[in-house]
Amino acid sequence: MPQLGLLPGRAWTVLLGLLRPPPGALCIRAVRSHSQVAEALIASQLKPHQEKSNFTIKTPKGTRDLSPQQMVVREKILDVVVSCFKRHGAKGLDTPAFELKEILTEKYGEDSGLIYDLKDQGGELLSLRYDLTVPFARYLAMNKVKKMKRYHVGKVWRRESPTIVQGRYREFYQCDFDIAGQFDPMIPDAECLKIMCEILSGLHLGDFLIKISWKDVRHEMVVKKGLAPEVADRIGDYVQCHGGISLVEQMFQDPRLSQNKQALEGLGDLKLLFEYLTLFGVAEKVSFDLSLARGLDYYTGVIYEAVLLQTPVHAEEEPLNMGSVAAGGRYDGLVGMFDPRGHKVPCVGLSIGVERIFSIVEQRIKTFGEKIRTTETQVFVATPQKNFLQERLKLIAELWDAGIKAELMYKNNPKLLPQLHYCENMGIPLVVIIGEQELKEGVIKLRSVASREEVAIKRENLVAEIQKRLSES
Amino acid sequence: MPQLGLLPGRAWTVLLGLLRPPPGALCIRAVRSHSQVAEALIASQLKPHQEKSNFTIKTPKGTRDLSPQQMVVREKILDVVVSCFKRHGAKGLDTPAFELKEILTEKYGEDSGLIYDLKDQGGELLSLRYDLTVPFARYLAMNKVKKMKRYHVGKVWRRESPTIVQGRYREFYQCDFDIAGQFDPMIPDAECLKIMCEILSGLHLGDFLIKISWKDVRHEMVVKKGLAPEVADRIGDYVQCHGGISLVEQMFQDPRLSQNKQALEGLGDLKLLFEYLTLFGVAEKVSFDLSLARGLDYYTGVIYEAVLLQTPVHAEEEPLNMGSVAAGGRYDGLVGMFDPRGHKVPCVGLSIGVERIFSIVEQRIKTFGEKIRTTETQVFVATPQKNFLQERLKLIAELWDAGIKAELMYKNNPKLLPQLHYCENMGIPLVVIIGEQELKEGVIKLRSVASREEVAIKRENLVAEIQKRLSES
Numbered sequence: 001m002p003q004l005g006l007l008p009g010r011a012w013t014v015l016l017g018l019l020r021p022p023p024g025a026l027c028i029r030a031v032r033s034h035s036q037v038a039e040a041l042i043a044s045q046l047k048p049h050q051e052k053s054n055f056t057i058k059t060p061k062g063t064r065d066l067s068p069q070q071m072v073v074r075e076k077i078l079d080v081v082v083s084c085f086k087r088h089g090a091k092g093l094d095t096p097a098f099e100l101k102e103i104l105t106e107k108y109g110e111d112s113g114l115i116y117d118l119k120d121q122g123g124e125l126l127s128l129r130y131d132l133t134v135p136f137a138r139y140l141a142m143n144k145v146k147k148m149k150r151y152h153v154g155k156v157w158r159r160e161s162p163t164i165v166q167g168r169y170r171e172f173y174q175c176d177f178d179i180a181g182q183f184d185p186m187i188p189d190a191e192c193l194k195i196m197c198e199i200l201s202g203l204h205l206g207d208f209l210i211k212i213s214w215k216d217v218r219h220e221m222v223v224k225k226g227l228a229p230e231v232a233d234r235i236g237d238y239v240q241c242h243g244g245i246s247l248v249e250q251m252f253q254d255p256r257l258s259q260n261k262q263a264l265e266g267l268g269d270l271k272l273l274f275e276y277l278t279l280f281g282v283a284e285k286v287s288f289d290l291s292l293a294r295g296l297d298y299y300t301g302v303i304y305e306a307v308l309l310q311t312p313v314h315a316e317e318e319p320l321n322m323g324s325v326a327a328g329g330r331y332d333g334l335v336g337m338f339d340p341r342g343h344k345v346p347c348v349g350l351s352i353g354v355e356r357i358f359s360i361v362e363q364r365i366k367t368f369g370e371k372i373r374t375t376e377t378q379v380f381v382a383t384p385q386k387n388f389l390q391e392r393l394k395l396i397a398e399l400w401d402a403g404i405k406a407e408l409m410y411k412n413n414p415k416l417l418p419q420l421h422y423c424e425n426m427g428i429p430l431v432v433i434i435g436e437q438e439l440k441e442g443v444i445k446l447r448s449v450a451s452r453e454e455v456a457i458k459r460e461n462l463v464a465e466i467q468k469r470l471s472e473s
Numbered sequence: 474m475p476q477l478g479l480l481p482g483r484a485w486t487v488l489l490g491l492l493r494p495p496p497g498a499l500c501i502r503a504v505r506s507h508s509q510v511a512e513a514l515i516a517s518q519l520k521p522h523q524e525k526s527n528f529t530i531k532t533p534k535g536t537r538d539l540s541p542q543q544m545v546v547r548e549k550i551l552d553v554v555v556s557c558f559k560r561h562g563a564k565g566l567d568t569p570a571f572e573l574k575e576i577l578t579e580k581y582g583e584d585s586g587l588i589y590d591l592k593d594q595g596g597e598l599l600s601l602r603y604d605l606t607v608p609f610a611r612y613l614a615m616n617k618v619k620k621m622k623r624y625h626v627g628k629v630w631r632r633e634s635p636t637i638v639q640g641r642y643r644e645f646y647q648c649d650f651d652i653a654g655q656f657d658p659m660i661p662d663a664e665c666l667k668i669m670c671e672i673l674s675g676l677h678l679g680d681f682l683i684k685i686s687w688k689d690v691r692h693e694m695v696v697k698k699g700l701a702p703e704v705a706d707r708i709g710d711y712v713q714c715h716g717g718i719s720l721v722e723q724m725f726q727d728p729r730l731s732q733n734k735q736a737l738e739g740l741g742d743l744k745l746l747f748e749y750l751t752l753f754g755v756a757e758k759v760s761f762d763l764s765l766a767r768g769l770d771y772y773t774g775v776i777y778e779a780v781l782l783q784t785p786v787h788a789e790e791e792p793l794n795m796g797s798v799a800a801g802g803r804y805d806g807l808v809g810m811f812d813p814r815g816h817k818v819p820c821v822g823l824s825i826g827v828e829r830i831f832s833i834v835e836q837r838i839k840t841f842g843e844k845i846r847t848t849e850t851q852v853f854v855a856t857p858q859k860n861f862l863q864e865r866l867k868l869i870a871e872l873w874d875a876g877i878k879a880e881l882m883y884k885n886n887p888k889l890l891p892q893l894h895y896c897e898n899m900g901i902p903l904v905v906i907i908g909e910q911e912l913k914e915g916v917i918k919l920r921s922v923a924s925r926e927e928v929a930i931k932r933e934n935l936v937a938e939i940q941k942r943l944s945e946s
Contacts, residue, residue, distance in 0.1 A: 057614055118601075121590065139538055400671065
């Protein structure tokens with residue numbers, strides 16, 4: 001009785017009496033939305049009409065729908081990001097939208113108040129995930145995974161005061177790439193920086209720079225590696241003067257550093273990192289930043305952040321709010337927090353600020369008045385005559401079955417002009433036209449919307465001709 | 474000061490004193506996850522160690538992580554589904570994970586108790602979405618959209634008693650396609666059935682059948698179209714005897730129906746639907762079902778459900794629980810519930826039961842012991858010698874920059890055998906090997922993992938050669 005899917009669970013309980021749910025019923029929840037919608041209608045009929053508009057129809061504060069235009073922009077951006085993650089061998093992973101409340105507790109310091117909790121409806125206490133990093137660490141600890149390179153694209157939720165005009169929301173996407181595992185030093189770290197560069201270049205957002213916090217690196221040298229503070233500060237002078245790529249070379253030319261064994265040791269990781277970044281061809285994109293600081297003791301390695309440097313490309317564009325578009329770093333202690341014995345799994349990763357990037361690209365599209373196609377339709381099936389619905393339906397089914405993206409008007413007798421206008425508005429490149437003349441001659445007219453050129457093509461060659469044209473364009 | 478992104482909001486408040494947040498700070502939430510993770514570590518250091526394992530590390534009841542293997546399966550299935558939706562000209566749309574509680578109220582009848590509410594933390598009362606149809610209707614009413622063909626793939630949440638072994642979860646995916654708008658009768662309805670057929674064929678799940686509820690169609694004829702009940706039952710006899718494609722033809726050969734004007738009128742929509750389904754080449758996949766029934770008065774048109782017919786393909790497979798894998802129908806009244814004046818926007822749509830399909834495909838993969846690649850890596854960069862990390866890094870960056878998916882071991886001096894084993898385990902097709910000999914001769918060894926064949930290729934021709942091999946495979 002697989003048709004159970006058409007009835008809400010409780011209605012069936014009544015109908016079936018003592019019958020046990022049949023095996024076929026197992027997934028009915030997933031496919032029954034339309035019947036519940038129908039259910040809704042009876043509910044509305046039972047209530048007086050005036051009751052239904054007691055509240056404003058809106059999305060919750062700090063959230064928004066993504067329109068078809070925005071979906072296209074988002075899809076293109078995510079495609080660049082995810083392609084890069086896959087290019088670097090990352091596996092996909094998905095985690096639930098909510099976690100046990102305790103999983104998130106004590107992970108976000110004072111920001112914990114911004115976590116969305118679910119109502120206690122009996123059972124476990126739950127919270128919406130606040131980022132993708134804590135769920136990843138929970139996954140690693142729970143499954144005792146010691147080594148994993150994964151990416152995760154998903155929504156997270158934070159109860160912040162929303163300032164929507166600036167593109168900050170309570171629901172937003174994160175795109176994370178992380179490498180978990182014990183490896184030789186700085187290789188995964190350098191790869192994370194390389195990935196940031198590839199993505200930011202690939203998105204054509206204009207020039208960018210990745211800043212590494214010097215204060216944290218100094219702290220690491222002094223506290224963890226035992227370098228004398230004055231030697232660290234000597235290095236700091238170089239950081240301040242030169243930054244980035246030339247840093248290490250310059251330092252090694254300074255006898256006060258190059259002849260100080262301790263200094264050389266302290267510089268080890270830094271030297272490695274810049275060596276690797278140079279081999280990756282991105283060292284000039286990375287430099288130290290003195291103002292950037294965490295200043296806290298828990299820091300376990302390099303922390304970095306990518307910023308856009310200027311208004312992109314054209315002078316006539318409105319100035320954009322530049323800012324942080326990616327961030328990352330090392331967090332070697334988090335997984336251990338979930339392990340009963342505190343076993344650590346070192347991790348390094350990065351997060352692409354896609355919401356920020358969405359706004360930049362959207363603003364740019366607006367500035368340039370660029371038109372975005374919201375469908376991918378390749379062919380429109382039109383007719384200039386009445387009573388051609390049957391022929392149109394037969395024809396469009398042929399196209400669909402050949403994998404061609406096609407549309408027609410849901411009208412028995414549409415006029416030709418609105419059909420052609422629709423194609424122009426929607427950016428559909430090709431129209432196939434069938435009428436009496438064509439039917440008699442066994443041909444179809446194929447029209448290019450851009451050039452308005454029309455050619456007659458034998459019906460049996462139509463699909464091949466369309467596929468040829470589409471592959472050429 | 475775009476580096477704000479590295480600090481949680483409150484830490485900055487302290488550091489910056491009275492400074493107003495700079496413009497660059499607007500998106501820092503989206504990119505700061507890694508710093509919060511670091512934040513977490515100090516929290517853990519401040520707490521006694523034993524406190525941290527007071528609870529079991531698990532996902533919430535009725536939810537699960539999707540492993541990389543499951544993600545690959547899911548991605549392939551969603552790709553078939555979404556490609557089909559796009560082939561039919563649908564636009565994408567996304568809505569927030571939660572809605573104002575009132576939006577969902579009175580939409581799901583007795584199942585309303587299964588809605589997840591968010592905790593009242595001040596502000597609006599919110600609930601997690603229960604399906605994608607109500608948010609779609611809310612979107613249409615809110616934006617006064619009268620016509621739209623959209624698809625939506627997203628998670629929904631229902632507080633059901635989970636029976637996880639059977640693949641039923643409290644968090645699951647829905648894939649919906651809907652056509653909103655006033656159109657000539659049965660054209661969008663027929664397209665929805667065509668889409669179901671295309672997707673189920675495209676997924677190669679074995680034979681399937683789409684069942685239309687006869688009782689609802691009868692109700693429509695008698696109550697809405699005023700057909701005499703005995704004439705409707707005469708039609709019902711045909712439905713019972715013949716079902717599906719031959720139904721309408723058979724009926725028109727019965728003089729008791731074909732000579733009854735009222736019957737002919739009552740049959741109008743049914744005739745149209747089967748005419749269109751025949752033109753679409755899917756009429757034989759659709760038949761009436763007598764046991765299938767809603768039995769409720771709110772029904773506004775054809776309601777249908779797709780079921781798998783048998784254990785697919787091979788006799789040696791374990792028998793699968795067949796059942797409903799898609800459902801859909803007409804819901805002409807829902808949008809009007811959100812409109813202050815009750816303006817209606819007729820809608821018809823379908824929902825693919827992807828969770829059910831995930832389980833079927835996963836079970837099949839298990840049965841066949843099929844191996845699934847969880848990465849898309851095309852080339853592995855290996856060395857047989859020590860001290861070749863630099864060369865490997867330079868080489869892999871060239872590959873990444875050429876868009877080639879490549880990996881290497883994060884080890885200074887890996888042994889060759891583990892590198893080759895990794896490729897075999899992960900299904901990576903090509904290995905490039907660089908050692909002293911190759912470096913001296915300006916070549917790279919290119920190895921096919923399957924054939925173990927190795928050829929030396931000039932360094933400068935390597936990328937082109939790899940791209941050639943990949944395009945051929």
